[in-house]
Amino acid sequence: MDEKETLRGxxxxxxxxxxxxxxxxxxxxVRRPLVPTGTNLLGLVKHLALVEAGYLGSTFGRPLPDAPAWMEQVESDPTVDLFATADESRADVVDLYRRVWAHSDAxxxxxxxxTEGTVPHWPAERATVTLHRALVHLIAETHRHAGHADILRETLDGAVGLRAEVDNMAPEATSSELHDRVEAAARAHRG
Structure with a gap:
């Protein structure tokens, strides 16, 4: 597998x-805010659709065709991508994200x-990026938010891990016994 395909993978x-x-x-x-900042699962997906459309689309002179109007409103409302509005369905957001994947993969x-492109919202001295750098940046961003999503999902119903068939967790790590051990260790340091 070549480096480009490894990164894309x-x-x-x-x-x-x-x-x-x-x-x-x-x-x-999927919509409700689970932390004081309002972070929610569907909003994370919507945010990543916007981010990826920028870094692997517009940055390289390939804006997403038929992009939703809200993508143009980020400068006037920097929170527009952080949650699904009442009239946006889960399918709308997921379909958009999948459409962005296809565009990015192209x-x-x-x-x-x-190949060089320009990230318009980065400082001029580092706004010129290679596709390699944009991919690495986007991988980090996507996996960072996958970690957020993992914690949110665990809060909702206990589901954890990278994918349904492989949770990437040792059986001991999901036990209430481990939780209690961690809590006991933390309590030993309460001031």
Missing amino acids: YLQTGREAMVWKLDGLGEYD TVAASELA
């Missing part, structure tokens, strides 16, 4: 993890890793 793993985090949950649970396929 790591990105795809993160993408699929994000979408899997929605499986089996009701509409309310950018990767058509370009060399050394």
Whole structure:
């Protein structure tokens, strides 16, 4: 496997993890804010659709065709991508994310890793990036948010891990006994 396909593979793993985090949950649970910042599962997917459309689309002169109007509103409303509105369905958001994947994958396929693009919202001295750097940045961003999604999903119903068939967790790590041991260790340091 060549380097470009290796990078694309790591990105795809993160993408699929994000979408899997929605499986089996009701509409309310995928949308509801679970922490004080308002972070929610469907909002994370919507945010990643925007981010990926930028880094692997517009950055390389390939804006997403037929992009939803909200993608143009980020400058006037920087929170527009952080949650699904009442009139946006889960299917709308997931379908958009999958459409962005296909568009991004076409950018990767058509370009060399050394191909340069410009990230308009980065400082001028580092706004010029290679496809390689954009892919690494996006992999980090996607997996960072997959970690957020993992914690949110565990909070909702206990489901954890990278994908349904392999949770990447040692059996002992999901036990209430481990939770109690960690709590006891923490309590030993309460001031």
